[in-house]
Amino acid sequence: MSKQIYKRSGAHLPDNCRPGWDILFTLGDKWTGPVLGTLSRDGRQRFSDIEKALPALSQRMLTLTLRRLERDGLVQREIYPAVPPRVEYELTERGRSLLLAVKDFASWGFKNHEDIERSRQRFDAAE
Amino acid sequence: MSKQIYKRSGAHLPDNCRPGWDILFTLGDKWTGPVLGTLSRDGRQRFSDIEKALPALSQRMLTLTLRRLERDGLVQREIYPAVPPRVEYELTERGRSLLLAVKDFASWGFKNHEDIERSRQRFDAAE
DNA sequence: CTGGATCCTCAATGATACTG
Protein backbone atom coordinates (compact mmCIF):
# COMPACT_ATOMS: atom_id res chain seq x y z
CA MET A 1 0.00 0.00 0.00
CA SER A 2 1.11 3.47 -0.80
CA LYS A 3 1.34 6.10 1.86
CA GLN A 4 -1.80 8.13 2.15
CA ILE A 5 -0.96 11.68 1.24
CA TYR A 6 -4.52 12.74 0.80
CA LYS A 7 -7.82 11.40 2.02
CA ARG A 8 -10.14 13.93 0.51
CA SER A 9 -11.89 12.81 -2.64
CA GLY A 10 -14.84 13.52 -4.85
CA ALA A 11 -16.32 10.12 -4.05
CA HIS A 12 -19.59 11.65 -2.87
CA LEU A 13 -20.19 13.32 -6.21
CA PRO A 14 -22.67 11.78 -8.66
CA ASP A 15 -20.96 9.56 -11.20
CA ASN A 16 -21.84 11.70 -14.15
CA CYS A 17 -20.09 14.81 -12.91
CA ARG A 18 -17.29 13.40 -10.78
CA PRO A 19 -14.73 13.39 -13.61
CA GLY A 20 -15.18 17.09 -14.11
CA TRP A 21 -15.67 18.18 -10.54
CA ASP A 22 -13.18 16.31 -8.48
CA ILE A 23 -10.30 18.45 -9.67
CA LEU A 24 -12.01 21.13 -7.58
CA PHE A 25 -11.16 19.14 -4.49
CA THR A 26 -7.51 19.37 -5.36
CA LEU A 27 -7.66 23.06 -6.11
CA GLY A 28 -9.81 23.64 -3.07
CA ASP A 29 -7.21 22.76 -0.50
CA LYS A 30 -5.28 25.51 1.09
CA TRP A 31 -1.93 25.52 -0.68
CA THR A 32 -2.42 23.96 -4.09
CA GLY A 33 -3.37 27.29 -5.63
CA PRO A 34 -0.45 29.30 -4.26
CA VAL A 35 2.07 26.59 -5.14
CA LEU A 36 0.81 26.21 -8.68
CA GLY A 37 0.75 29.97 -9.00
CA THR A 38 4.33 30.28 -7.82
CA LEU A 39 5.55 27.60 -10.19
CA SER A 40 3.67 29.24 -13.00
CA ARG A 41 4.99 32.71 -12.30
CA ASP A 42 8.58 31.89 -11.44
CA GLY A 43 9.08 28.73 -13.46
CA ARG A 44 11.21 25.76 -12.45
CA GLN A 45 12.68 26.17 -9.01
CA ARG A 46 13.94 24.49 -5.90
CA PHE A 47 12.02 23.41 -2.84
CA SER A 48 13.53 26.21 -0.80
CA ASP A 49 12.66 28.82 -3.41
CA ILE A 50 8.99 27.96 -3.24
CA GLU A 51 9.27 28.05 0.53
CA LYS A 52 10.69 31.55 0.39
CA ALA A 53 8.01 32.65 -2.04
CA LEU A 54 5.29 31.50 0.35
CA PRO A 55 6.42 32.33 3.87
CA ALA A 56 3.15 31.30 5.47
CA LEU A 57 3.42 27.80 4.05
CA SER A 58 5.01 25.25 6.36
CA GLN A 59 7.68 22.87 5.16
CA ARG A 60 5.48 19.91 5.83
CA MET A 61 2.54 21.25 3.83
CA LEU A 62 4.79 22.20 0.96
CA THR A 63 6.07 18.64 0.78
CA LEU A 64 2.57 17.20 0.92
CA THR A 65 1.19 19.63 -1.63
CA LEU A 66 4.01 18.94 -4.06
CA ARG A 67 3.54 15.19 -3.66
CA ARG A 68 -0.12 15.45 -4.46
CA LEU A 69 0.59 17.58 -7.49
CA GLU A 70 3.27 15.19 -8.63
CA ARG A 71 0.91 12.28 -8.10
CA ASP A 72 -1.64 13.94 -10.36
CA GLY A 73 1.01 14.62 -12.97
CA LEU A 74 0.66 18.38 -12.65
CA VAL A 75 4.19 18.94 -11.40
CA GLN A 76 7.44 17.23 -12.21
CA ARG A 77 10.10 16.59 -9.61
CA GLU A 78 13.74 16.29 -10.47
CA ILE A 79 16.42 15.24 -8.03
CA TYR A 80 20.05 16.16 -8.47
CA PRO A 81 22.13 13.64 -6.54
CA ALA A 82 24.47 15.84 -4.56
CA VAL A 83 25.27 16.98 -1.08
CA PRO A 84 23.44 18.97 0.03
CA PRO A 85 20.47 17.63 -1.91
CA ARG A 86 19.00 19.70 -4.68
CA VAL A 87 15.48 19.12 -5.93
CA GLU A 88 13.72 21.16 -8.56
CA TYR A 89 10.05 21.37 -9.35
CA GLU A 90 8.37 22.43 -12.51
CA LEU A 91 4.89 22.46 -14.01
CA THR A 92 4.17 19.70 -16.46
CA GLU A 93 2.32 20.29 -19.69
CA ARG A 94 -0.82 19.10 -17.95
CA GLY A 95 -0.18 21.46 -15.07
CA ARG A 96 0.13 24.39 -17.44
CA SER A 97 -3.04 23.47 -19.26
CA LEU A 98 -4.87 23.25 -15.94
CA LEU A 99 -3.74 26.74 -15.05
CA LEU A 100 -5.06 28.05 -18.33
CA ALA A 101 -8.43 26.48 -17.63
CA VAL A 102 -8.44 27.84 -14.09
CA LYS A 103 -7.58 31.28 -15.36
CA ASP A 104 -10.69 31.35 -17.50
CA PHE A 105 -12.75 30.20 -14.58
CA ALA A 106 -11.10 32.65 -12.21
CA SER A 107 -12.24 35.51 -14.38
CA TRP A 108 -15.74 34.78 -13.17
CA GLY A 109 -14.45 35.31 -9.65
CA PHE A 110 -12.85 38.61 -10.58
CA LYS A 111 -16.02 39.84 -12.20
CA ASN A 112 -18.21 38.85 -9.27
CA HIS A 113 -16.24 39.11 -6.09
CA GLU A 114 -17.39 42.61 -5.24
CA ASP A 115 -21.02 41.69 -5.62
CA ILE A 116 -20.44 38.59 -3.53
CA GLU A 117 -18.78 40.64 -0.82
CA ARG A 118 -21.71 43.02 -0.75
CA SER A 119 -24.07 40.09 -0.61
CA ARG A 120 -22.20 38.66 2.37
CA GLN A 121 -22.25 41.93 4.24
CA ARG A 122 -25.95 42.35 3.68
CA PHE A 123 -26.57 38.81 4.87
CA ASP A 124 -24.41 39.20 7.96
CA ALA A 125 -25.97 42.54 8.82
CA ALA A 126 -29.46 41.10 8.56
CA GLU A 127 -28.98 38.46 11.24
CA MET B 1 -21.99 39.63 15.25
CA SER B 2 -23.48 37.20 12.85
CA LYS B 3 -23.39 33.50 13.41
CA GLN B 4 -20.32 31.91 11.94
CA ILE B 5 -21.42 29.53 9.26
CA TYR B 6 -18.04 29.27 7.60
CA LYS B 7 -14.51 29.81 8.79
CA ARG B 8 -12.62 28.81 5.70
CA SER B 9 -11.38 31.65 3.56
CA GLY B 10 -8.92 32.53 0.85
CA ALA B 11 -7.09 34.88 3.18
CA HIS B 12 -3.77 33.14 2.58
CA LEU B 13 -3.92 33.79 -1.14
CA PRO B 14 -1.84 36.62 -2.63
CA ASP B 15 -3.85 39.82 -2.98
CA ASN B 16 -3.66 39.87 -6.73
CA CYS B 17 -5.35 36.53 -7.26
CA ARG B 18 -7.62 36.24 -4.23
CA PRO B 19 -10.64 37.82 -5.96
CA GLY B 20 -10.52 35.15 -8.63
CA TRP B 21 -9.49 32.17 -6.57
CA ASP B 22 -11.40 32.31 -3.36
CA ILE B 23 -14.58 31.10 -4.99
CA LEU B 24 -12.69 27.79 -5.21
CA PHE B 25 -12.84 27.55 -1.46
CA THR B 26 -16.58 27.66 -1.60
CA LEU B 27 -16.80 25.13 -4.39
CA GLY B 28 -14.17 23.01 -2.70
CA ASP B 29 -16.24 22.06 0.29
CA LYS B 30 -17.97 18.78 0.26
CA TRP B 31 -21.57 19.56 -0.58
CA THR B 32 -21.61 22.83 -2.44
CA GLY B 33 -21.16 21.13 -5.78
CA PRO B 34 -23.87 18.52 -5.38
CA VAL B 35 -26.36 21.05 -4.02
CA LEU B 36 -25.75 23.55 -6.81
CA GLY B 37 -25.95 20.71 -9.30
CA THR B 38 -29.27 19.52 -7.92
CA LEU B 39 -30.76 23.00 -7.97
CA SER B 40 -29.51 23.47 -11.49
CA ARG B 41 -30.87 20.19 -12.78
CA ASP B 42 -34.20 20.10 -10.97
CA GLY B 43 -34.88 23.81 -10.61
CA ARG B 44 -36.64 25.46 -7.68
CA GLN B 45 -37.49 22.99 -4.98
CA ARG B 46 -38.09 22.41 -1.31
CA PHE B 47 -35.60 21.60 1.39
CA SER B 48 -36.86 18.04 1.60
CA ASP B 49 -36.60 17.55 -2.15
CA ILE B 50 -32.91 18.37 -2.14
CA GLU B 51 -32.53 16.05 0.81
CA LYS B 52 -34.14 13.24 -1.13
CA ALA B 53 -31.99 13.94 -4.17
CA LEU B 54 -28.81 13.64 -2.08
CA PRO B 55 -29.36 10.81 0.40
CA ALA B 56 -25.77 10.92 1.69
CA LEU B 57 -26.14 14.55 2.72
CA SER B 58 -27.18 15.11 6.31
CA GLN B 59 -29.90 17.56 7.24
CA ARG B 60 -27.43 19.65 9.16
CA MET B 61 -24.96 19.96 6.27
CA LEU B 62 -27.73 20.78 3.84
CA THR B 63 -28.82 23.64 6.05
CA LEU B 64 -25.27 24.95 6.39
CA THR B 65 -24.51 24.60 2.71
CA LEU B 66 -27.68 26.41 1.71
CA ARG B 67 -26.95 29.21 4.17
CA ARG B 68 -23.49 29.74 2.72
CA LEU B 69 -24.86 29.76 -0.80
CA GLU B 70 -27.58 32.17 0.21
CA ARG B 71 -25.00 34.37 1.90
CA ASP B 72 -22.99 34.53 -1.30
CA GLY B 73 -26.09 35.34 -3.29
CA LEU B 74 -25.91 32.16 -5.33
CA VAL B 75 -29.17 30.75 -4.04
CA GLN B 76 -32.42 32.39 -3.08
CA ARG B 77 -34.53 31.20 -0.19
CA GLU B 78 -38.24 31.71 -0.04
CA ILE B 79 -40.39 30.92 2.97
CA TYR B 80 -44.10 30.23 2.71
CA PRO B 81 -45.70 30.93 6.08
CA ALA B 82 -47.76 27.83 6.66
CA VAL B 83 -48.02 24.78 8.82
CA PRO B 84 -46.13 22.63 8.18
CA PRO B 85 -43.45 25.05 7.00
CA ARG B 86 -42.60 25.19 3.35
CA VAL B 87 -39.32 26.63 2.12
CA GLU B 88 -38.15 26.68 -1.45
CA TYR B 89 -34.70 27.21 -2.84
CA GLU B 90 -33.67 28.34 -6.25
CA LEU B 91 -30.52 29.42 -8.04
CA THR B 92 -30.12 33.15 -8.46
CA GLU B 93 -28.93 34.69 -11.68
CA ARG B 94 -25.45 34.82 -10.18
CA GLY B 95 -25.67 31.17 -9.21
CA ARG B 96 -26.58 30.20 -12.73
CA SER B 97 -23.76 32.22 -14.20
CA LEU B 98 -21.33 30.56 -11.80
CA LEU B 99 -22.49 27.16 -12.94
CA LEU B 100 -21.87 28.12 -16.54
CA ALA B 101 -18.34 29.17 -15.67
CA VAL B 102 -17.75 25.99 -13.71
CA LYS B 103 -19.07 23.96 -16.57
CA ASP B 104 -16.42 25.35 -18.88
CA PHE B 105 -13.78 24.68 -16.31
CA ALA B 106 -15.09 21.21 -15.58
CA SER B 107 -14.58 20.26 -19.18
CA TRP B 108 -10.86 20.33 -18.46
CA GLY B 109 -11.52 17.76 -15.79
CA PHE B 110 -13.48 15.55 -18.15
CA LYS B 111 -10.77 15.71 -20.74
CA ASN B 112 -8.01 14.90 -18.27
CA HIS B 113 -9.41 12.69 -15.57
CA GLU B 114 -8.33 9.44 -17.19
CA ASP B 115 -4.77 10.63 -17.59
CA ILE B 116 -4.78 11.84 -14.02
CA GLU B 117 -6.06 8.49 -12.82
CA ARG B 118 -3.32 6.69 -14.68
CA SER B 119 -0.78 9.09 -13.28
CA ARG B 120 -2.00 8.39 -9.76
CA GLN B 121 -1.84 4.64 -10.25
CA ARG B 122 1.66 4.86 -11.60
CA PHE B 123 2.71 7.03 -8.68
CA ASP B 124 1.12 4.77 -6.10
CA ALA B 125 2.59 1.66 -7.67
CA ALA B 126 6.06 3.17 -7.66
CA GLU B 127 6.21 3.70 -3.90
C1' DC C 1 18.79 21.32 1.70
C1' DT C 2 15.05 18.25 1.45
C1' DG C 3 11.75 16.00 3.69
C1' DG C 4 10.24 12.09 6.84
C1' DA C 5 8.16 11.14 11.59
C1' DT C 6 5.40 12.78 15.62
C1' DC C 7 2.49 15.18 18.24
C1' DC C 8 -1.18 18.64 18.59
C1' DT C 9 -5.11 21.72 17.40
C1' DC C 10 -9.16 22.99 15.44
C1' DA C 11 -12.50 23.40 11.66
C1' DA C 12 -15.51 20.55 8.75
C1' DT C 13 -18.58 17.04 8.88
C1' DG C 14 -21.56 13.41 10.88
C1' DA C 15 -25.18 11.51 14.29
C1' DT C 16 -28.84 12.17 17.16
C1' DA C 17 -32.44 14.40 19.59
C1' DC C 18 -35.57 18.14 19.96
C1' DT C 19 -39.05 21.94 18.31
C1' DG C 20 -42.11 25.79 16.13
Place this chain on the structure above:
DNA sequence: CAGTATCATTGAGGATCCAG
Protein backbone atom coordinates in the same frame (compact mmCIF):
# COMPACT_ATOMS: atom_id res chain seq x y z
C1' DC D 1 -41.29 20.24 7.27
C1' DA D 2 -37.43 22.72 8.14
C1' DG D 3 -34.71 23.57 10.84
C1' DT D 4 -31.66 24.26 15.75
C1' DA D 5 -28.78 22.37 19.50
C1' DT D 6 -25.37 19.10 21.10
C1' DC D 7 -22.07 15.84 21.09
C1' DA D 8 -18.64 12.84 18.62
C1' DT D 9 -15.41 12.04 14.89
C1' DT D 10 -11.74 12.97 11.91
C1' DG D 11 -8.84 14.78 8.76
C1' DA D 12 -6.36 19.10 7.14
C1' DG D 13 -2.97 21.72 8.64
C1' DG D 14 0.76 23.54 12.00
C1' DA D 15 5.01 22.92 15.09
C1' DT D 16 9.01 20.60 16.09
C1' DC D 17 12.59 17.42 15.90
C1' DC D 18 15.41 14.37 13.40
C1' DA D 19 18.18 12.40 9.26
C1' DG D 20 20.43 11.37 4.74
